[in-house]
Amino acid sequence: MDLSRRDLLKTAVAGSLAVSAGGLLSACGISAAQTTSSPLQLSGTPKRGGTLRAAITGGSTADTLDPLAAITNADFSRVDNVYESLVGLTPTAQAQNVLADEITPNAAATEWTIRVKQGITFHNGKDLTADDVIFTFQTILNPKAPAAAAAGLASIDAKGMKKLDARTVRVPCKTPFASFYEALAIPGYSAVIPVGYNLKAPVGTGPFKVQSFTPGTQSTFARYDGYWQSGLPYLDQVVITDYSDATGQVNALLAGQADVVNLLSADVIAVVESQGKKILISEGGGWNPFTMRVDSPPFNDPRVRQAMRLVVDREQMMEILFSGSGTLGNDVFGVWAPEYDHGLPQRHQDIEQAKSLLKAAGHEGLAVQLVTSDIGQGTVQAAEVLAQQAAAAGMHINVRQVTATEFYGPSYLKWVFAQDYWYYNFYLPQVSLATLPTAPFNETHFNNPTYNKLYQEAIATIDPAKRQEIAREMQRIDFTDGGLIIPFFPPVIDGYGANVHGLVPSKGGLSLNAYDFKHLWLT
Amino acid sequence: MADVTAPAPAASVPPAAAPERKAHPMWDMLFKRLGFGVITLFCVSILVFAATQVLPGNAASAVLQNTATPARLHALEVQMHLNRPVVAQYWTWLTGLFHGNLGTSLASNVPVTTLIGGRIVNTLVLVLLAGVIGTVIGVALGMWAAAHRDSVLDHVLSVTALAVTALPEFVVAMALVILFAAVVFHFFPAVSVFPPGVAPWTHPSLLVLPVLTLVIVIVPYTFRMMRAAMIDALESDYVEMARLKGMSPRRVLIFHALPNAIAPTIQVVGLNFLYLAGGVVVVEYVFNYPGLGQGLVNAVSDRDIPVIQAIVLILAAFYVLVNIATDMVSLAASPRRRLPRS
Numbered sequence: 001m002d003l004s005r006r007d008l009l010k011t012a013v014a015g016s017l018a019v020s021a022g023g024l025l026s027a028c029g030i031s032a033a034q035t036t037s038s039p040l041q042l043s044g045t046p047k048r049g050g051t052l053r054a055a056i057t058g059g060s061t062a063d064t065l066d067p068l069a070a071i072t073n074a075d076f077s078r079v080d081n082v083y084e085s086l087v088g089l090t091p092t093a094q095a096q097n098v099l100a101d102e103i104t105p106n107a108a109a110t111e112w113t114i115r116v117k118q119g120i121t122f123h124n125g126k127d128l129t130a131d132d133v134i135f136t137f138q139t140i141l142n143p144k145a146p147a148a149a150a151a152g153l154a155s156i157d158a159k160g161m162k163k164l165d166a167r168t169v170r171v172p173c174k175t176p177f178a179s180f181y182e183a184l185a186i187p188g189y190s191a192v193i194p195v196g197y198n199l200k201a202p203v204g205t206g207p208f209k210v211q212s213f214t215p216g217t218q219s220t221f222a223r224y225d226g227y228w229q230s231g232l233p234y235l236d237q238v239v240i241t242d243y244s245d246a247t248g249q250v251n252a253l254l255a256g257q258a259d260v261v262n263l264l265s266a267d268v269i270a271v272v273e274s275q276g277k278k279i280l281i282s283e284g285g286g287w288n289p290f291t292m293r294v295d296s297p298p299f300n301d302p303r304v305r306q307a308m309r310l311v312v313d314r315e316q317m318m319e320i321l322f323s324g325s326g327t328l329g330n331d332v333f334g335v336w337a338p339e340y341d342h343g344l345p346q347r348h349q350d351i352e353q354a355k356s357l358l359k360a361a362g363h364e365g366l367a368v369q370l371v372t373s374d375i376g377q378g379t380v381q382a383a384e385v386l387a388q389q390a391a392a393a394g395m396h397i398n399v400r401q402v403t404a405t406e407f408y409g410p411s412y413l414k415w416v417f418a419q420d421y422w423y424y425n426f427y428l429p430q431v432s433l434a435t436l437p438t439a440p441f442n443e444t445h446f447n448n449p450t451y452n453k454l455y456q457e458a459i460a461t462i463d464p465a466k467r468q469e470i471a472r473e474m475q476r477i478d479f480t481d482g483g484l485i486i487p488f489f490p491p492v493i494d495g496y497g498a499n500v501h502g503l504v505p506s507k508g509g510l511s512l513n514a515y516d517f518k519h520l521w522l523t
Numbered sequence: 524m525a526d527v528t529a530p531a532p533a534a535s536v537p538p539a540a541a542p543e544r545k546a547h548p549m550w551d552m553l554f555k556r557l558g559f560g561v562i563t564l565f566c567v568s569i570l571v572f573a574a575t576q577v578l579p580g581n582a583a584s585a586v587l588q589n590t591a592t593p594a595r596l597h598a599l600e601v602q603m604h605l606n607r608p609v610v611a612q613y614w615t616w617l618t619g620l621f622h623g624n625l626g627t628s629l630a631s632n633v634p635v636t637t638l639i640g641g642r643i644v645n646t647l648v649l650v651l652l653a654g655v656i657g658t659v660i661g662v663a664l665g666m667w668a669a670a671h672r673d674s675v676l677d678h679v680l681s682v683t684a685l686a687v688t689a690l691p692e693f694v695v696a697m698a699l700v701i702l703f704a705a706v707v708f709h710f711f712p713a714v715s716v717f718p719p720g721v722a723p724w725t726h727p728s729l730l731v732l733p734v735l736t737l738v739i740v741i742v743p744y745t746f747r748m749m750r751a752a753m754i755d756a757l758e759s760d761y762v763e764m765a766r767l768k769g770m771s772p773r774r775v776l777i778f779h780a781l782p783n784a785i786a787p788t789i790q791v792v793g794l795n796f797l798y799l800a801g802g803v804v805v806v807e808y809v810f811n812y813p814g815l816g817q818g819l820v821n822a823v824s825d826r827d828i829p830v831i832q833a834i835v836l837i838l839a840a841f842y843v844l845v846n847i848a849t850d851m852v853s854l855a856a857s858p859r860r861r862l863p864r865s
Contacts (some may be wrong), residue, residue, distance in 0.1 A: 061630040063631070248810065308775070404824065412591060440592040
């Protein structure tokens with residue numbers, strides 16, 4: 001019932017294309033003629049002032065302004081403008097200091113020294129100091145209420161942190177942590193909150209301060225005049241409204257009720273552009289894998305995992321899901337990281353080899369259930385496409401769709417064959433979350449002794465070149481033996497009005513250049 | 524309806540109200556139905572609570588999604604009191620209710636009343652506006668069509684009404700958006716977004732398309748019932764008599780036929796209001812209107828039990844009250860059935 005309604009709504013939106021393409025009204029022609037500036041055109045002089053209206057999906061009553069608990073796109077759209085991290089991602093997905101002035105390790109990678117920039121203030125006027133950094137990490141690692149980043153930063157010795165001077169902290173680690181700097185760039189891993197932070201009166205160092213916040217509905221943010229990056233932000237105000245789905249979002253954009261909208265599907269691009277609005281397509285580095293449990297039949301046989309990876313026609317899947325945009329995947333994550341091995345042979349569909357692998361494993365005509373849910377871009381559709389492609393090799397994949405809440409319910413991380421979504425990050429931090437026996441989100445129950453040993457070696461290696469060499473060796477194991485199928489890195493498709501300037505595509509995987517509203521200006 | 528005309532059992536009449544004479548059957552019915560209504564609501568609350576327990580996942584896992592490590596899950600479950608026995612959780616909620624306390628939203632940690640207070644007003648405005656406008660239009664069109672039975676326009680109206688009843692509300696809503704807001708014309712807003720805490724009537728233009736959608740959906744039912752009932756009445760002996768006495772057609776229509784046609788129509792109007800309380804969910808979804816329906820969809824996906832309970836109880840209470848009101852009004856409109864049977 002729900003599916004058919006959604007389909008129908010999509011058809012209706014698509015139908016509106018036919019209406020406008022038919023040239024029923026001159027109004028369409030006028031607005032189309034007005035669109036001349038390209039999405040990358042930044043040449044104009046930015047103008048101060050104005051209110052940006054953002055229509056954002058992914059939120060609910062569980063929306064939060066706590067940067068350490070943010071999960072959804074709606075959360076990130078708000079916290080990325082209120083708070084800032086020690087380290088962030090550039091539009092090309094490289095790690096870069098934001099609040100940090102300098103972050104340096106000792107030779108054994110067991111101790112890091114963080115110095116924050118001078119002259120940065122929180123919205124309440126308080127200076128950013130070393131105490132705030134200590135308080136942030138202690139809040140993240142609070143054993144009674146661990147934050148989302150707690151698992152990824154578990155090696156930090158929270159009690160041993162020491163303030164060296166007003167802006168410098170020494171962070172000791174219980175085990176070597178050479179990927180510390182990269183890990184801090186994960187959204188929510190180093191968003192700094194002030195000592196005595198109170199979620200009821202939230203303050204950060206970001207370009208916008210909280211004016212009002214109603215979970216699941218709407219929130220407003222005002223320009224922070226004391227922002228440390230001079231001249232920024234350009235906007236006076238940002239209004240973020242939660243939308244249930246893309247239908248309302250697209251309608252709001254077309255009717256001029258929203259200036260920017262996030263995470264559209266490829267099938268609305270034509271409608272949006274035909275009405276004089278703009279589309280921003282970014283190559284995201286996030287990944288929506290199929291996860292096969294390597295400790296459960298039939299996937300405990302590596303030949304079955306290989307066969308499954310070989311039945312996927314990756315190009316066709318991307319064509320169907322994203323009209324061809326996106327980045328081809330090769331069953332290894334961390335696509336923009338310097339250590340990502342582009343030298344691995346690209347895996348393509350090979351039905352004959354898949355069949356013979358299955359036969360050798362004694363699993364001809366394999367029947368298996370794939371649990372899917374509408375959790376990431378195109379996840380459900382990808383499951384359906386995979387089932388069709390696998391049929392060519394005589395496999396029977398029974399796709400079972402569950403709600404997101406059920407998916408992340410008691411069976412999460414226990415499904416034998418399922419999917420998930422991950423935001424982009426560098427290779428090693430993601431390994432510590434996804435593919436080690438100690439990883440909190442090891443969906444595939446991957447536990448390869450050589451791989452584990454290599455990780456321990458890499459994490460203790462400060463020299464980037466040597467670390468990269470070890471990481472690539474690990475990727476070869478991912479590629480030949482892993483339980484993940486990563487057919488593609490989905491593109492991020494956003495929409496915006498012709499009056500919005502300063503948007504750039506970004507590779508981090510979050511919409512609208514990680515909701516960087518401080519660089520946007522309106523005409 | 525069967526019990527409407529039944530004699531009043533003495534026990535259910537409040538003794539202080541009328542000690543020496545039998546209460547009026549309408550009051551008797553009202554008290555009895557209200558009593559049953561309270562029991563119904565109680566049963567609904569148990570059913571809803573049980574249903575939320577059967578659903579896979581809880582509020583903690585819904586909030587944490589793919590960041591739900593066992594440690595985080597446990598910490599949040601403790602904070603939300605989800606680790607207590609189910610019966611104890613229900614008891615806390617029920618006793619809170621008797622103190623006028625609907626509890627605190629698990630997902631947002633905000634009192635339920637704060638969270639849904641504005642949504643109740645928003646949805647009520649939508650339902651009342653659509654219900655009243657739809658009823659007036661439906662009754663007027665129905666009367667006109669009955670008076671001009673078999674005219675061309677009557678046939679056009681009847682066929683159109685039949686066609687519209689076949690359209691689901693989201694089709695109507697999308698058609699209106701494409702036509703009047705997003706693509707063809709840009710007369711009205713395509714989505715009804717207004718700041719929290721602001722009354723919807725301060726932005727009337729935001730109400731136009733949602734109300735119009737609901738009006739289009741409910742008018743055909745009222746129209747068809749009104750037309751049929753009016754035709755019945757117009758063919759009756761007393762209308763024949765009134766005509767023979769030389770009364771003007773308008774007087775016959777309004778003072779003789781209408782009072783007799785209104786009782787069955789009231790039932791349809793009641794049903795329409797009940798439909799609106801549910802149908803509003805889809806319309807709120809399409810227009811991103813911050814109402815109860817949207818709140819309920821959110822609450823279910825968040826497994827936010829106190830909010831689910833509150834919204835379902837409000838909707839159930841609305842059903843009970845509209846049913847009672849419908850029966851009372853149609854009883855008032857049928858003098859014969861008001862008298863107790865001897």
